[in-house]
Amino acid sequence: MDPDAVSSTSRVPHGGCEDDRLVDFSANTNPRRPPGSAMAYEAAFGVTSRYPADDYAEYRIAAAEYVDCDPKQVVPTAGGLAALRLAFGVTVDSGETVVLPEPSFGEYDREVRLQGGVPVPVAHDELLSVDPTEHAAVVVCNPNNPTGEAYPPTDLRAFLRRCREAGTVLVADEAFLDFTEFPSLAGEDGVVVARSLTKMFGMPGLRAGFAVATGGILDRLERARPTWGLSAPAADVGEFCMRQSSFVAETRDRVAKERARMRDALDDDYGVSPSDAPFLLLDVGDRDVDAVLAHARERGLSLRDARTFPGLDSHVRVAVRLPEENDRLIDALLDA
Known part of the structure; x- marks a missing residue:
């Protein structure tokens, strides 16, 4: 920051x-909310007297199954917004530009600015036509908030290939993707996926989410993530919820x-x-x-x-x- x-x-x-x-x-x-989630929360209270295991192994496994990626690629975070802050923190230097959809989630602009980055707004329905060259990152909100449209998967993956060729990180906010049948970008090279459990499972106060990345980006996310960044109740309830297919x-x-x-x-x-x-x-x-x-x-x-x-x-x-x-x-x- x-x-x-x-x-x-x-x-x-x-x-x-x-x-x-x-x-x-x-x-x-x-x-x-998923039936049984309150019992999972109550059961998790017993472990709050000690620090959570910082590897969050079971949570990572559940998240990986939820979005179809490798558990080693999952980075636990206290909600989707924490995943976005972490993503911008390891990809954006002061003065670098980041392409953002407009209109869209207002926190993108704020988080980029907190890193000293320069937001470059682009109409959300024209975002995949942007030349990613010379930008540190491009953000997609899929489906977009507040307009609601999801990007066609083939078009989105074609744009991701262009970002990889340009050396530009694609930050994909998939907070609402689990309400659709569209596939996640989780596990693809060159992208940081940010996921939230707030929306699908009706628990905005729980603050549970995760990021997914590969290669050097994953290594930076892992090194930068806060120790014990996810509470034990959030981890246990989040794991339970993600298994409720x-x-x-x-x-x-x-x-x-x-x-x-x-x-x-x-x-x-x-x-x-x-x-x-x-x-x-x-x-x-x-x-x-x-x-x-x-x-x-x-x-x-x-x-x-x-x-x-x-x-x-x-x-x-x-x-x-x-x-x-x-x-x-x-x-x-x-x-x-």
């Missing part, structure tokens, strides 16, 4: 509602069906962006965004104000939740 860059870097707005009286459509986390499959199916149903219901009244993710980006058109947010709140619903993303001045983002909750959202939006 570049000490001179810290003072000019600010916090980034996010979704998430602290009012438990509201149904939270502002955060893209699963409203359900039926839960993942059922969640994917529910989200796909509900997303399509929500899109069909709202498409005549709102501009609904195509999405492969557990959320939809809505253009409210001539409506006032503040009025839409306030109306939803009066109905007991919290939406994400998407105007904090560059280029989105008439948008809200809504999570895909449970059918009965989604019905309430549809009714409220059609009445706004």
Whole structure:
């Protein structure tokens, strides 16, 4: 991290509602958790009296099976954002440029700046046409947040080959990829994959994730990662969750069906962006965004104000939740 860059870097707005009286459509986390995860958490409390084993062997094995890579390529982190910070920390020097999708997750810009790097924003749907030469890294968010589209796997791998030829690291944020059937880039040379367990397993407070890399990049990640960087409960619960394949499959199916149903219901009244993710980006058109947010709140619903993303001045983002909750959202939006 570049000490001179810290003072000019600010916090980034996010979704998430602290009012438990509201149904939270502002955060893209699963409203359900794997059965048995609470028991796994309770069982892990007994080991908190000692330091966790820093090799995190079982967690690495579970993560490797989850994304289909070698366990030795997995680097445990306290969430996907910690994986991103670690990735930028070992690939970006002060003054180097990093290509970022726009609009997208605001933490990319912040984390690159904290390293003293220079963000170069590019429209998210034009990112794979960028010449990676002369850049330290290129970031892809797959599927992209807040727009929701996933990149075609063949196009993404072709772009990765171009990055390898240029000696440019591809940082792939796959926080929402497990809601799709698309393959991960985990285990490919020249890429750092960042994964989060927050979204699929509905545990943003657990702070569990991992990075995946190979070769020299992997060696740097391993050397730089914090000792005991993942708590024992997070490691144990994360391992348990990543082995719940039926839960993942059922969640994917529910989200796909509900997303399509929500899109069909709202498409005549709102501009609904195509999405492969557990959320939809809505253009409210001539409506006032503040009025839409306030109306939803009066109905007991919290939406994400998407105007904090560059280029989105008439948008809200809504999570895909449970059918009965989604019905309430549809009714409220059609009445706004």
